[in-house]
Amino acid sequence: MHRFLVAVVAAVAIAGSAAALGLPSWLSASGETVEAGNPRPVVTEILEDRGEASRWVPGVIASRTQVEMAFQTLGRMIARNVDLGARVAKGDVLAELAIEDLQANTRAAQAALDSAEVQLSTARSTLERTEALRKRNVASDAQLEQAQRAAAAAAAAVAQANSELLQAQDAEGFATMTAPFSGVISAVYEATGAVVGAGAPVMQLSAEDQREVVIDLPETALAGLSRDAAFTVWQRTDPANQVPAVLDRIDPMADTATRTRRLYLSLPPEVSFRLGALVRARLGTASAPVLTVASEAVVHGEDGSFVWCVLRDGDEAHVEAVEVTTGLQLQGRVVIASGVLAGDEIVIRGVNSLQEGQPVGRRVKP
Numbered sequence: 001m002h003r004f005l006v007a008v009v010a011a012v013a014i015a016g017s018a019a020a021l022g023l024p025s026w027l028s029a030s031g032e033t034v035e036a037g038n039p040r041p042v043v044t045e046i047l048e049d050r051g052e053a054s055r056w057v058p059g060v061i062a063s064r065t066q067v068e069m070a071f072q073t074l075g076r077m078i079a080r081n082v083d084l085g086a087r088v089a090k091g092d093v094l095a096e097l098a099i100e101d102l103q104a105n106t107r108a109a110q111a112a113l114d115s116a117e118v119q120l121s122t123a124r125s126t127l128e129r130t131e132a133l134r135k136r137n138v139a140s141d142a143q144l145e146q147a148q149r150a151a152a153a154a155a156a157a158v159a160q161a162n163s164e165l166l167q168a169q170d171a172e173g174f175a176t177m178t179a180p181f182s183g184v185i186s187a188v189y190e191a192t193g194a195v196v197g198a199g200a201p202v203m204q205l206s207a208e209d210q211r212e213v214v215i216d217l218p219e220t221a222l223a224g225l226s227r228d229a230a231f232t233v234w235q236r237t238d239p240a241n242q243v244p245a246v247l248d249r250i251d252p253m254a255d256t257a258t259r260t261r262r263l264y265l266s267l268p269p270e271v272s273f274r275l276g277a278l279v280r281a282r283l284g285t286a287s288a289p290v291l292t293v294a295s296e297a298v299v300h301g302e303d304g305s306f307v308w309c310v311l312r313d314g315d316e317a318h319v320e321a322v323e324v325t326t327g328l329q330l331q332g333r334v335v336i337a338s339g340v341l342a343g344d345e346i347v348i349r350g351v352n353s354l355q356e357g358q359p360v361g362r363r364v365k366p
Helices: 002-021 100-135 141-173
Strands: 042-046 057-063 066-070 075-080 093-097 176-178 183-188 201-206 211-218 230-235 238-250 260-266 278-283 292-294 299-301 304-313 316-330 333-338 345-347
Touching: 066 183, 075 201, 093 201, 100 141, 211 238, 211 278
Parallel strands: none
Antiparallel strands: 042 345, 057 211, 057 278, 066 201, 075 093, 093 176, 183 201, 211 260, 230 238, 230 278, 238 260, 292 333, 299 304, 304 316, 304 345, 316 333
16 A cells, blocks of 8 residues: 555646646556647748849949050159149140150161162162173173172161161150040059050040949959949949949959959940949849849759748748749849749748648748
């Protein structure tokens, strides 16, 4: 009897401990089952065009037409008439070289030409006398041929000296750098007094008639980018002034250091962005919005890519797999080209543990 009472007391104690610790029903002494819990919450985001708040990349306003100005001859730069940011007109003198040495070369070439012309005159006179003597059989054929060769050599020497004079005169003219078109000085590389080589850049001239945005993107971001993709450009200090831009061209080679490709976006003619201004650029415009979602929300399968879309009806909700077409991927987000619409609720966490039609609970913001 005493042993029976001890066993009963122990059983009651175990049942109480199991209830207190929340143990499973198969460990509790009672035959009651625990009621199933509510469907789990899901971390989702509402699909929309995020506008300025979306992922953007930095860019620079550049001129579509720009050239690095250089002298065509070696010399010491004695004057640079423009500074960085100066506006110039076509034909304006930008810089000058010291011309003393160039003038000396021109004088030497002129003297060489004069000497060659004297030699030619002498050779022609000798040829005329030799021809006259040959007619009277005083000079031999060999002497005539020698006079003819001397005259031909003198004529060639005159042609060579004349060519060298023209080159020296051109080099003297190269000492003055003029603007080939109207624009703004966008870069300066050499100061007054520097000795510059032929072809060494001295400054950069940029035209102001056509401006474009220059941005850099990784190779992976170009996979789903169309040839005429639309972008929106704005400045951080003036986010309300958003300007549409269109992809114009892409550099064929990636940068050796960053492994990025350079993209050039055409801007409307009336744009007021100044050259060199820092801007922000994002894919899509107000008239052609772009829907993006976190890249981890997209599930890639054998038959394509899909996302889990949450369908809600009152307090009940479940998920459905929706096949989508993806585009450009950048900074953790992927463009959804088709399959879903703005306003759809997309699961972005735990996508690999869901099943078709699975009930889900309330929405949790990421």
